[in-house]
Amino acid sequence: MKSIFVTGTAGAGKSLLTSKLYEYYTKNSAFAAVLNLDPGVQNLPYTCDIDVRDYVNVIDIMQQYDLGPNGAVVMANDLIASKIDEIQEQINKVNPDYLIVDTPGQIELFAYRSSGRFVVENISSEEKTSIFLFDGALVTTPVNFVSIALLATSIKLRLGLPTINVITKTDLIGTKLRNIIDWSSNIKLLENAIAAETDGETYSLTTNILRGLNLGGFAQGLIPVSNVTGNGLVNLEGALSRILNLGEEVED
Template structure:
């Protein structure tokens, strides 16, 4: 079994991408399953093969512990880790070739609490990788781009997985797409854009962060995709194949 963790900021398109990846691998003859790790989600664009909502109920947690929605989500994130044996048993029962893991909408609940890393480490799999989604609607300015790049690097550090960075919503951002792709592949271009967009402490802080990210190997470009049109999925699937299958494509 090969496992793909889909992560990113709230609203970046994680669930929809999980659905599209499921469709791709299934269409190409691979037995694929989706694990939903968001205990608070109400509607999903796919049918869950394994669902944490079967093991952890947000409403019950709120009532039992007199918590609001946010507090219940925090408690649920830790309770999910205690259900790892049940989750693994369900995954084993399904026994897919590819397991796509749709992580919670609130990325901090998964990435920064010890329970998230525990789940990653304890889901049995031959190979694991992470896809981090850069929400195209959030990074149309160079300062915002660097901010999300810092978050992506932090998430990669926390998850300790080979990571593919993906730019979503390319069908919605119009002319900004060209700028974003240039920022992601050229340090000098991004520094010039920051100089035109920010001044004072913001400029100093942003450029210092940027140079640190560049030294850590971030400046490698993004894979632009659209969940709506399907543009860019060939490149994403090729990147996944290089990590999960040593470059061998899934056959039709």
């Protein structure tokens, strides 16, 4: 079994991309399954094969511990770690070729609390990788792009997984997509764009962050994907296969 963790900021399209990946693998005769790790989500665009809401109920936690919604979601995410053996047993029963893991909407709850890293480490799998979603609607300015790139790098460090960077909502941002793709592969172009839109202090801070990210190996480009049309899924699957299957791609 190969595991794919779908991460990114709230609203970036994690659940939609999870559903599209599931459909892509299934259409191409690969056995895929979906694990939902968000205990607070109400509606999902796919049918869960394994669902943490079967083990952890946010409403019950609110009532039992007299917590508000945010406190209950924090506790629920931590309680998931205590259910990892039961979750793994259910994964084993399904036994897919590809397990697509839809992570919680609030990325900080998953990536920055010890329970998230624990779950990643304790899901038994031959190979694991992470997809980080750059929300296309958020990264249309160079400073926002660097900010999200910093977050992506931080998440990669926290989870300790090889990571593929994807930009979503490509059908909504029009000609700005070309700029974003260029920024992801040409640091000089990005620095020039920052200089054109910021003052001295912001320029200095942003470019210093950017150079650190570049030294850390961030500048590897983005894969554009539309969750609406499915454009880019072939390229994403190819990148996943290079990590998970030593380059052997699922036939399209």
